[in-house]
Amino acid sequence: MLVVLALLWVRDAEVALGAPVDAPPPASYRATPPLTAGQQGADDGDAPPHVLVVFWEVWEIVHAEFLDRPALDSQRLVHGAIRGMVESLEDPSSPLADGFPSRSAPDAQRLTYGAIRGMLRTLGDADTRLRTPEESRAEAAGWSGELEGIGACIEARGGPVRVDAPIAESPAARAGLVSGDLILAVDGRPVEGLPLREVVARIRGPRDTEVTLTIRRAEATAPVDVTLVRAQIRLLSARGTLLEPGIGLLRVTAFTGGTDEEVGAALEYLRREGARALVLDLRGNPGGWLEPAIAVASRFVPDGPIVWKEDGRGERQPYDRRADQPLLEWPLVVLVDRGTASAAEVVAAAVRDADRARLAGQPTYGKGTVQYVHELSDSSWLFVTAARWISPAGTRLDQGGLTPDVPEDASGIDAADAVLEQAVQLLRQGFPPDPTWPAGSLSPPQERCTPNSTGVA
Structure with a gap:
């Protein structure tokens, strides 16, 4: 047949x-x-x-x-x-x-x-690609910022599958899973040698259902079975931290359906804490959906288009600032690196072209193309590169990425995160020094489970 x-x-x-x-x-x-x-096997x-x-x-x-x-x-x-x-x-x-x-x-x-x-x-x-129905469901869950599972990041870096970090208040955290726990089996089926995506798929499942993990803890000789009840898991893509008096950090790890709301909440928290200047950290942000990226950029850009889209026939379409967004006028530095891509590059270019911020760090990835997503008749997804991004100043984002105004330079800086310290030094110029917050003391929390993490179960 x-x-x-x-x-x-x-x-x-x-x-x-x-x-x-x-x-x-x-x-x-x-x-x-x-x-x-009933018809699919018939020869008519x-x-x-x-x-x-x-x-x-x-x-x-x-x-x-x-x-x-x-x-x-x-x-x-x-x-x-x-x-x-x-x-x-x-x-x-x-x-x-x-x-x-x-x-x-x-x-x-x-x-x-x-x-x-x-x-x-x-x-x-490579960005024009097909995703099977199963792959499409997993990808949709990741970019929505929500999934049903146990709430843990897992990894397998050339060895056994292990817990990287549980998400706070998740079933994994309540069950006592900790970083370093080895996952030997899921519901009695060994996972050794399986691709990480398959292990994640076995652990995830409908909320209020049970899954049993066979775990070997650090320095323990015998494995133990841990039964967890799956739940709805929300992965935050934005978080605010006060670095020192007057200066806040807004870390955005991806642009998902909930990002703009999370950014708004983070900025309100920083405002209450007395922030008057901001570091926007887009390092490692692979992009995501365009609408939340436009919404976030609109919080910093006062007017004009955020970005232009140019299709294969040379026709251009502007994406304008959202007029309903509150405008934040704090001094701003944006951190970027080689992991900053796609929608994150759109935001970085928009704030720089509007003379709202300087970019600090490393050159960005340069993924300045637009993928349209089509659901096909069998529920698979087709991603098609259909356009390219043009910044408000006319820069093509797919030609080598964005070059930072302040290149990363760790010389003479005693800090765990040198480029973050560089950004703070730039912003400190508008504030008197505070002896209770010594230079080099910056150590903001690192998000380990984010919407773009591969192994979120």
Whole structure:
């Protein structure tokens, strides 16, 4: 069955080879309704190969939106898709590899995803990618800032899975899990050698359900079973800390659905504590959703666009400051590094171009492109690079990133966080020294469980 489907797909792909770049997929695929579960294994003669409908959805979206228009060579795309299908057939874990194809839907899905991924590879853009339904759900949970699980960051740096840190007041914290605890099994199933994402998936689950972890504690000889009840976990992406009298630190680790609200609460806390100047720490922030980034930047930028979006046809669209946001006029320094990317670079560029802040630290990542996210008919997600960001001053953010105004320089600074001390020294110029807060004493708490952490269970 699947081999026949592949041959039918190649027949339509040959038609696509002669089509112009903006051509839609074959009409039969676009008009085909989704199958019910009972239909997916049926061979109904001349009916089109429904299981490949998702491929033609991707074909149509990519041709309509992809930023690098010259890369949309139909012949290369089809050849890449064929290579991807062949690779999926050669995968040793596939039932197709033994020469006896199965009629089951998962194998058809493997064939389709192989074709899609092979086609996308030819575009030469790692950010244009496919996520399976399972991967999509996990990614959505991460960027929403909420998940259902036990509330612990776990890691596996080339060794056993271990607890990095429990989240305060989470089931993990209440159960007594501590940094360094080794996780040997989840619900009796060993996790040694599994990818971290799979371990996380086993630990997460619906709230009010139980999960049992087999734990070996530091210096303990025998493992113990710990049963936890999963709960709704909120991962904070913004936190305020008073560094010294008059100077606050706002650490933003990602831009999620709750970031702007958290930033507002953090700024109000700092205001009550007497802050009159601010360090905005965007180091290690990989970005996230655009709307909360625009909202946060609008708290510091008085007017004008926050950023411009330019698509593959050269058309530009401004994203203006949100007029409903309160404006904070404190002196401001923004910390950046090579982990500052995407929406975080949008914020950093906006405040600098508005002459509201100086950037301190290291050059940023330079991920100045926009990915549109499409949910496909099988609940998988397609990320398509569809535009690039242009700063208010006209700087393309995808060309080497942002260069800081104040490069990181640890010479002559006795502090655990040299660039933070540099930023505070800049802001201190507006305040008299306070002998009770000696220079070099800065040690703000480090967030270990954040929305962009890989192993949040």
